[in-house]
Amino acid sequence: MTEFVLPPIDYAALAPILIMMGAAVLGVLVEAFVPRRLRHPIQLPLALLALLAALTMVVLNADKRVITIGVIAIDGPTLFLQGAILVLAAMALLLVGERAIERGGAFVAQAAITADSPDDRRQAEKAGGAGEVYPLLTFAVGGMLIFVSANDLLTMFIALEVFSLPLYLLCALARRRRLLSQEAAMKYFLLGAYASAFFLFGLAMIYGFTAGLGDRAAGVDFATIHAAVANSTASPVLLFAGMALVAIGLLFKAAAAPFHVWTPDVYQGAPTPVTGFMAACTKVAAFGALLRVFHVAFEGARWDFTPVLGAVAVLTMLVGAVFAVTQTDIKRLLAYSSIANAGYLLVGVLAPGRDGLSGTMFYLVAYGFTVLAAFAVVTLVRDADGEATHLSRWAGLGRRSPLYASVFTFILLAFAGIPLTSGFTSKFAVFAPALDGGQTWLVIAGVLTSMVLAFPYLRVVVMMWLSEPGESTPTVTVPGGLTSAALVIGVIATLALGVAPGPLLDLATGAADFVR
Amino acid sequence: MSDFPFLSVLTVAPLVGAVVVALLPRSRPVLAKQVALGWSLLVLALSVVMWVTFQVGGDRFQFRESYPWIPNWGVNFTFAADGIALVMLMLIAVLVPLVILASWHDAESSKRSVPVYFALLLVLECTMIGVFAAADVFLFYVFFEVMLVPMYFLIGSYGGHQRQYAAVKFFLYSLVGGLFMLAAVIGLWVVGGKTFDWVALSEVDISTGAERWLFLGFFIAFAIKAPFFPFHTWLPDAGGAAPAGAAALLVGVLDKVGTFGILRYCLPLFPDAAQWFAPWALALAVIGIIYAALLAVGQNDLKRLVSYTSIAHFGFIGVGIFAFTTQAGTGAVLYMVNHGLATGLLFLVVGMLIARRGSALVSDFGGAGKLVPVLAGVLFFAGLASLALPGTAPFVSEFLVLIGTFTVNKPVAVIATLGIILAAAYVLWMVQRTTQGTLNPALTGIDGMKRDLNLREKVVVAPLIALIVLLGFYPKPVTDVINPAIQATMEDVGRTDPAPSVDTVQEAGR
Incomplete structure (x- = not known):
């Protein structure tokens, strides 16, 4: 019997992931043992501190290019995307931790109370919020960090589950409109489970495909897959089917059509800070994984997957743009806008070479900042029943609170891609390499x-x-320090990335x- | 003095002014107006100095400045002006203070902030100057798009009837054109070796197919902006709904970006495609002249009427550009300037008339000349200038366009000449129905109609009238500046003027 050799572990490279996971476990312990009133003041700084520490480690790792324990690749894209996820998650955390806008924050303490019952209404008005959101969010971030660095499909799958499960829970915790929130969580969970199953099935097929390599063992790490794509003797049907199924699992998370149907419902139903978190960080994670899978593992099959993914990109852009036109709810509108943006990001994924890769990563960061700022404004426009998300209620907001209307106008101009905002530079960053690579049609x-989009x-601006302003025009709540900070960061980043x-x-x- | 960074200072100065004006308290509207006026006069003074410094017969592009912006994409803040850009910059500098003065009370009728209105005007001036001064395609695109934002709010927030609809239509049309251009800009960047510098790009050899697509991308954007038939439908709505001052800038300057863009980008960068598409462009221009003139005859809304006359005039400019002769080209650029002056004046006067009557409908007037004789006289003069009466500036340019076109393309010149007759029809009929004839009894009861032009309004119209007459008799200072630039452009396209010959009759007979 051969002796089992422990693989060498580069702890420094893994530090960001370990910090987030450790903080999440600590958060669970705090939730279990610390008196209720102390939980929020401990949890928020704890999570924020963990994010900052992880970010510091990412910066310290800046020059690292290793594959550690065989499954985690720490390279340029990983570090860039991990940094992006951490910064955007910190912004989202500020929104999650806001308690000044609504008593107890946007989250409900006991989600299990029957929705819309008298108890529930009492709870919505009075009770403090759930502290569990902090460990959940920290777990999700930890999962995302693994997801973008995973160097084999199995690790990627586990990371997918690690960051998805907390997200399903977070979606169900809205204080207001709980039925909608729980419906959203249920939908997200069921569809997400399907997507995971597809991913797993694809993984199995790819494993079968790599078995056709004569000179090395079958496996699902990207180097093996890369070699198999080049010279496996197994049937290419296994490769194509496996590639398609793995792509379905990833495109579901990225909210690309036709795997997008959950997006509007979940974006609408989830508590707005969580929606912002999903729109920014989940997008980074999903596209980080897509980039690695298609640029590293399946690179040799570029000619085979480009037409299919290109069609998906076109469909995604079309669906997002066309359906956004008909929306009457601001959160649903932003959801469809996020779908269309997934399409633009796919254009970047399909652009060959370094420029396509760097353009896509730039787009992810720019979009994340803008979309978080957008949802930050949405949390502020409220009436007695919570957020007023119906578009008709936003009429005349410019008169009621010119400052926030101006900020939101700026954000919308950025989404529309007007120059001097990051929306324009990021579109340029993905379109230019795509055109350079001959993807004119995309x-x-x-x-x-x-x-169309x-x-x-523009309709919202109008x-x-x-x-x-009408009778029902809601007022804009004066934000607490946390939301203000998130909003200011988002807007300044949108402007700065547009100008410089x-x-x-x-x-x-x-x-x-990528390291290979 | 020629080392002074005129163009960047001119671009930034109005923006600084806008910030100052916007920060003034809402309760001090008069101060805001004064600061805005003073600032625009400062810009005018600087422009005059620049005009004097410009060396006629010197380099094609002068006042060149370049600072790095986004090195990853080869984007620079590059400014440079040729003769065409110079006269347009001068036109902006002259018009903006007059528009500010003319709009003195415009913003008060709406419930919106007065300082913001004037700040928006200054932001608009910044973007307009930037778009003409840019010598980097990316920078040009940035100004081209950002220009929409202040105009959108000027129309949407301070406009009249149907302002929301007009503002959105204006924005969407322009944005659609802009996005076509974006695709072409990226394409140009790819085939041009990843640079945005105009000079470098003008020397790149592009394959025929790519050149035509890129030309089309730019041309659609400029044709929407100008606007040429059939992309014109946004202009009557926008012009009709915008406050008179903003409308004067919209038609007088903003739309010239389209024709300027064709001259600066479409022709020199894609010379072969420009020649290939020229018949189509000429056809659109000629249709525009006749079609818009006919629509103008039938208009009952004064501002819409003036907007339609502008579309007809843009047809003339288009003919002048795509005739590819120095005369026609010079005529087209001169037309851009003169049209800015004449239509600017017409819009401002019409605005004064509308402000007094409280209605923009021609049928609500009648015999107004008996109540406000000076105003009616100015309207008549503006109308005559607009129909290119000899002795007014537009005559010179229209004549140049027509003879320049006649030497190479007789049918187009002949059909375009018909537009002059229609111009007489719409202008004279409009003047007759508003200010001549029997007095509309409804007018006597309106207080506003009892006040003729006051001093402020006289100060607004006087410089424009003076310039129109001056350039009508002595256009040489302007044509001297334009001519070398047009010659260079024609060289870029590779067209030379037909040699004057006694055999022209025979040639036509072949």
């Missing part, structure tokens, strides 16, 4: 859908500024090299 589809954004994208582009270009 760029044309992107430009055409951008035109401008209309719903609503806010050019309509007279150079530094971040440099960073992304420098990081655009």
Whole structure:
């Protein structure tokens, strides 16, 4: 019997993941043993501190290019995306931790109380919020960190589950409109479970495909898959079917059509800070994984997957843009906008070479900042029943609170891709390499859908500024320090990345090299 | 003095002014107006200095400045002005203070903030100057798009009837054009070796197919902006709903970005495609001249009427550009300037008339000249300038366009000349129905109609009238500046003027 050799472990490279997971476990312990009133003041700084510590470790690892314990690849894209996830998660955490807007925050203490019962209404009005959201969020972030660094499909699958399960729970914890929130969580969970199953099935097929390699053992690590794509003797049907199924699992998380149907319901039903977290961080994680899978593992099959993924990209852009036009709820509108943006990101994923990779990563960061700022504004526009998300209620908001209406207008202009906002530079960052790589049709589809998509954004601007305020125009709550901080960071980043994208582009270009 | 960074200072100065004006308290509207006016006069003074410094017959591009912006994509803040850009910059600098003065009370009728209105005007000036001064395609695109935002709010927040609809239509049309251009800009960047510098790009050899697509991307954006038939439908709505001052800038300057863009980008960067598409462009231009003139005849809304006349005039400019002769080209650029002056004046006067009557409908007037003779006289003069009466500036440019076109393309010149007759029809009929004839009894009861032009309004119209007459008799200072730039552009396209010959009759007979 051969002796089992412990693989060498690079703890420094794994530190960000270990810190987040450790903080999450600590958060669970706090929730179990600390008196109720002390939990929030402990949990929030704990989670924030963990994010900062993890971010510090990512920065310290900046020059590391290793594959440790065979399954975690710490390289440029990993570090860039981990950094992005941590920064965006910190912003989302600020929104989650806000207690000044609503008593007890946006989360309900006991989600199990029958929705809409008298007890529930009493709880919605009076009770403090759940502290469990902090460990849940920290677990999710930890999972995402693994997800973007996973160097084999099995680790990737586990990471997928680690960050998905807390998200399903977080979606169900809305204080207001609980039925909607629970319905959203249920939908997200069921569809997510299907997507995971697809992913797992694809993984099995890929494993079968790699068995056709004569000179090395079968496996699902990306180096083996890469070698198998080049010279496996197994049937290519296994490869194509496996590739498609794995892609379905990832595209589901990325909210690409036709795997997008959960997005509007979940975005609408989930507590708004969680929606922002999903729109920003889940997107980074999902596209990080897509980039690695398609640029590293399946790179040799580029000619085979490009037309299919290209069709998915076009469909995603179309669905997002066209359905956004008909929306009457701001959160659903942002959901469809996020679907369309997934389409633009796919254009970047399909653009070959370093430029495509760095452009996509730049887009992810730019979009994350803007979308979090957008949801931060949504949390502020409220009436007695909570957030007023119906678009008709936003009429005349420009008169009631010119400051927040201006901020939101700026965000919408960024979504529409007007120059001097990050929306424009990021579109350029993905379209230019795509055109350079000969994907003209994707760029044309992107430009055409951008035109359609401008209309719903503009409609909101018209609503806010050019309509007279009515009886039902809600007021904008003065935000607490946390939401203000998140909003200011988001808006400044949107402006800065639009006016001077150079530094971040440099960073992304420098990081655009996978270890193999 | 020629080392002074005129163009970047001119671009940034109005923006600084806008910030200052916007920060003034809402309760001090008069101060805001004064600061805005003073600031725009400062810009005018600087422009005059720049005009004097410009060396006629010197380099094609002068005042060149370049600072790195996004090195990853080869984007620079590059400013440079040729003769065409210079006259347009001058036009902006002249019009903006007059528009601010003319709009003195415009913002008060709405419930919105007065300082913001004037700040938006200054932001608009910044973006307009930037778009003409840019010599980097990316920078040009940025200004081209950002220009929409202040105009959108000027129309949408301070406009009249149907302002929401007009503002959205304006924004969407322009954005659609802009996105076509974005695709072409990226394409140009890819085939041009990842640079945005105009000079470098103008020397790149592009394959025929790519050149045509790129030309089309740029051309659609500019044709929507200008606007050419059939992309024109947003202009009457926007022009009709915008406050008179903003409308004067919209039609007088903003739309010239389209024709300027064709001259600066479509022709020199894609010369072969420009020649290939020229018949189509000429056809659109000629249709525009006749079609818009006919629609103008039938308009009952004064501002919409003036908007339609502008579309007809843009047809003339289009003809002048795509005739590819120096005369026609010079005429087209001169037309851009003169049209800015004449239509700017017409819009401002019409605005004064509408402000007094409280209605923009021609049928609500009648015999107004008996109540406000000076105003009616100015309207008549503006109308005559607009129909290109000899002695007014637009005549010179229209004549140049027509003879320049006639030497190479007789049918187009002949059909375009018909537009002059229609111009007489819509202008004279409009003047007749508003200010001549029997007095509309409804007018006597309106207080506003009892006040003729006051001093402020006289100060607004006087410089424009003076310039129109001056350039009508002595256009040389402007044509001298334009001519070398047009010659260079025609060289880029590779067209030379037909040699004057006594055999032209025979040639036509072949």
